Amino acid sequence: MLTININGSDRSVDVDPATPLLWVLRDTIGLTGTKFGCGMALCGACTVHLDGQPVRACVTPVSAVGTAKVTTIEGLSADRSHPVQKAWIELDVPQCGYCQSGQIMSATALLAANPQPTDTDIDAAMSGNICRCGTYQRIRAAIHRAAELAAKEQS
Amino acid sequence: MNAQPGRNALSRRTFLKSGAIGIGGLVLAIDITGCSKRGAKSAAGEITTTNAWLSIGTDNSIHFLCDRSEMGQGVYTGLVTLLAEELEVDPRRIGVEFAPVGAAYTNALLGGQVTGGSTSVRDAWDKLRIAGAQAREMLKAAAASEWKTTASTCRVENGEVVSSFGKRFTYGELAAAAARLPVPADIKLKDARDFRWIGKSSTRLDTPAKVDGSAIYGIDVRLPGMLYASLAMPPMLGGKVRSFDDAAARAMPGVQGVVATSTGIAVVADSWWHALQARNALKVEWDGSASAALNDGSILRGLKQAAAANGIVARKDGDADAALAGAARVVRAEYQLPMLAHATLEPQVCTADVRADGCDIYVPTQTQGAAQAAAARAAGLQPGQVNIHTTFLGGGFGRRLDVDFIPAAVEASKAIGKPVKLLWTREDDTTHDVYRPPAYDTVAGGFDRDGKLVAWKLHLTGPSITARVFPGAVPPGGVDPFSVEAASNYPYDVPNVLVDWVPHEVGLDVGYWRSVSHALNCFVAESFMDELALAAGQDPAAFRRTLLAKQPRYLGVLEVALRHSGYGKNEPGRFRGVAVMEGYGTYMAQVAEISLVDGKAKVHRIVCAVDCGQAVNPTIVVAQVESAILFGLSATLWGEINVQGGRVQQSNFHDYRVVRMNEVPVIETHLVASDESPGGIGEPATALVAPALCNAIYAATRRRLRSLPLTRHNLA
Incomplete structure (x- = not known):
């Protein structure tokens, strides 16, 4: 069991630590706003923030997230006000x-x-x-x- | 549930069978008499379906069923605008969702429920305005009946009918009564000068959902109990499974099953990542014998051999062969074009929920009827037992006119007994596309003694897409109209013109790719037009201008593009090339401006003049031109699918390049005002990029490039 902070909330997920963050967000947690395009960090469709820094979630193992705060498109604002x-x-x-x-x-x-x-x-x-x-x-x-x-x- | 792709769940309850009523020469599919479904309750109150596209709640909420797929081109906004204009309701007040399969939704220009061919607005232009006007008149008649007056004394504004004494009913209050009235046959549509929304730029209705992650694409569908699948497909074209060992795959975490489907071996798991890992653990022995000898060289040799035959005539004015034989001077050239992948950013994906008595398919498709038929065959059901739920499309470009990715999802769901979402990897997508056909073309022009162009002959050779996708649609000895675009409509004033076409299958599946054969033939025709101009000792723009004197719409866009581009201006180091084309009823001219940097063409600016008739939403028109130009630019610069030993060599965006932010030239689009009926806009601008760019390269280097992409040529 891993705990990661996503859009301000701690979420515990029971996944293989090697699983890319993208699939934890999309399939395990159900945040589908972050997309899959290439799986090789070539297209940027899966970009999320780790402590404000842009990363490609398709090549970021969930175990590498650690205590960093993950922000996805769903967490940018509650009302498209960014x-x-x-x-x-x-x-x-x-x-x-x-x-x-x-x-x-x-x-x-x-x-x-x-x-x-x-x-x-x-x-x-x-x-x-x-x-x-x-x-x-x-x-x-x-x-x-x-x-x-x-x-x-x-x- | 979050599987509903639209904004609400009205359609599946309220959709009903539609009859067809011929009006004004059109077949208007509309449903009123005896079919109105009332009594459906929701937050909107009682809902009345007024016709195949429109439903109105007693709370005066209005919903539009969009029967074309939204893949970026703007139908989600543009089509509702047509209906709203006549209904006198702000389009932004209308909720939009995607229509199911229905006879009412046939695209009259394509003969099926299909989004493609830049037809959506052209097909809907009269149909949806008439539907909106009929609904409006019926609402007025219902109000007039309540008020014991005549409809002609009533007017409509903002979703209400207003009497001459200022009494009001909302559409919601009237819809049920209106739906019982006869459909008025004699409808007068608004004059263009009275349009409130058509022709005005307004923001797209799908934008909010596309900036907060809430828009549901095919990949985003989630159903209760759903599993995920990855599909091991043959790594070679036309390959088959000889044998496989799934013991290791089945032992992998999360795996729920392995299903041998008609298109590959599907590994089904509790997450897509698990499915992919287990797929990679499959041991498969493939039979690649069918395509083992297939490679770029064999494909080109086959095309050249086939080109030795006379083709099927697509256009014949006078006698071009005789005129060439008698010409004082003849210019000849050969052109060649590569295969291309579509590379939609959302890979192919389909979610299937197969049950004993029916099946639901959630899919980003451009062809709902074919999707339904393919799913029904795969599930062993009747088409009527299959519901197609269209999601937003993460790009289409013609790729999703094929349904090859649907059966495996259906077969996996049927075998496992649960909903299954089957998603391709990028590599699956690049190596299992239906590719833009390759082409080998010869072209000739003949001048008389006075230097007048008297003959033009274009001899095209390539595979027919239509013959593959719609078997029987191209009769033996007949022309595939999607092979001779931007050729058979040759616009220049030349007395002897011949366009003929040799259909030649190349041993792999070819597909419709944005602008289809326009992108092939415009490159040849407009590059060669420059060759002819230079042979005649004339400036390419001046040469075209003379020969387009009887073509006001071509001439109109040519002059606008030349003026805005600074064509003819002497700027050291800058070179310009021009191309013109009509496609989909839209006239375009493009001027590309380049410089040479380290032996490569750097594209600085592309100016595009557009006469697309009445623009429904000018902002979206301009966006489509920008989009199509960059699609054409990627192809011109780098686009190439290579085959060796039956295997596609490209796999992902590192070896199938597309333009990125730092590679984008300035694009200027100039709309020419027109009150002609709308032309198509999603595709045509793609086709002019290559010839305009290669004509600019000629101006810079005196080298004529007769094949693409540019990476094949060293300009240093």
Whole structure:
């Protein structure tokens, strides 16, 4: 039995410690917002935060989580009120939407570390997240917009 | 339960059989007389199903059954907008969920309940507006009857009928009575200038669920007692299981069973991770003899040999062969295109719950009727015993027009006696796709003594997708219309035109891939158009302009793209190429702008001018153009599926590359205002990227690239 903190709650799970965090989140706990795309940390669809840092849950054994706090898309806000979610809605970013949980988790981690990212910063932080629908141009705009929204919230 | 993909659970209770009434030359599937289901109770109160798409609760809640699959292209928003416009209700007030299988939901442009071919809005344009208008008129008539007046004295606003004295009924109060009235035959649709929602950009209705993780895709379905499966499929094309030993797999943690299905060996476990680990412990001896000799070289040789024959004629103006024979100057070229995978980000997945008396299938599919038929065959049931629950699709691009991933889930569920979710790995998905067909094409143009282009002949060779997916649909000696797109509609003013096509099977399953043969043929036709322009000593844009003088919609988009792109501007180190096309009733021109960096083309900007007729939601139209361009760009830069010894060589995103954030050029989309009926928008922009880009590369390097992807060519 392992205990991990997910979205602010301690959850005990009875799984093989080698199981990737992704499948514990999706199949054991039922948090299906985090997606499976490649299984090799190539596409970013499974991005979650460990203590605020973006990680690919498909290659992170659940045993490696330890006491780190896991945040998934479901834990970002209760009401889509995170500035990144607001910007995503305002600019209508998603198409099929399948990659967007991962995109949003990568973007929130970027903005937490770098509140006013440049396009180059965005390229560096986001190029691990594939969007097969090609929403990149809107993601870029939405990250800049989220930075504005977050700055306003803090002022 | 969280297996319901839509926002609520109305549809399964309220859906009913539909008759068909011909109206205005269309077959409008609508259900009113004698079929209204009242008495269904829910939080919405009593619910009345007004027609096949619309149901209204006594609490005035309104629900729309979306009969096309949402794979990113925006039908979840666009289709409800059509109905809402005539119903006079803000689309954002209407709850949307996905429709079950039903005759009412046949796509008249494709002959089945199918989402594809960029047809959804074109098919629905009149149908759903008429359905909304009929419902509106019936609601007015019901109110008028209560008020002892005539419907013509009543008006509608925001989900209410209002009398000339200002009395009001909500639609919810009227729906039950309205549904008993005859369907009005004489419907006047709104004039475009009166549209409140059509043509206006509004945010997508599915966006909120896609930013908080709540949207349910195929992979997210969870049913009580559900198990998970991973499928060991033959590692070679057309392979079979010779024998297998599952003793080690069965001993693995969580394993509930191993099922030999028609498409592979399914390992069923209490989690997908357990299923995958146990699958990897299977010992299987495969029979790969069917495809052992199949490889890239044999496929291309076969195409070239087949191309020696005359093809089936798809377009014939004048006598191109004679005109070429008599031409003062002839230009000829060969082009070749690779196979491609779809690489939907959500791998193929299906959840099946098979019981003795029926079966429920939860699946991201583009083809509900075929999914139902495939599941019924696999389960040994009648199609009517199979319910299809369509989830959101994590990408479609034509991949989910095939149902090859459904039977194994059904067979596993039937064998185990529990609901089973069967999910492919990325590697399964890349190596078991239905690939975009390869192509080998020859093309020729002939000039007369005055330098006028008098003949154009395109000779296409490749496999027919339609013959495989819809057996019998392409008659012997007939043309697969999905093989000659962007060829048979050759727009240039040339007196002698011949397009012919040699169907040639290549020994593997080919599938519809975003824009289908447009992406093959537009590359050839528009690259060669530049070759002809340069042979004639003309600027490629000017050459096209002259030959499109009688084609106002082509000319319109060409001029807009040229103007916004700065085509013809002399900027050192920057090079531009142009392409034009009509596909799906939409006219497009693209200009690609590149520079050369370390012997490679760096794409800076793609400008796309679009005349798609009436845009239902311009924001979504622009998004689809951006999306299609990047889909085409990935293919042009890197896209290639290789086969050696019957085995697909690519497996995951490291060797099947797609564009990433740092590789995206600026994309500018310019919509040309039009009051023509809507054209399709999900696909066409894909097809122009390769020719526009290769024409820019020619401008930069004087090298003509007649095969793709660009990684085959060293430009240094």
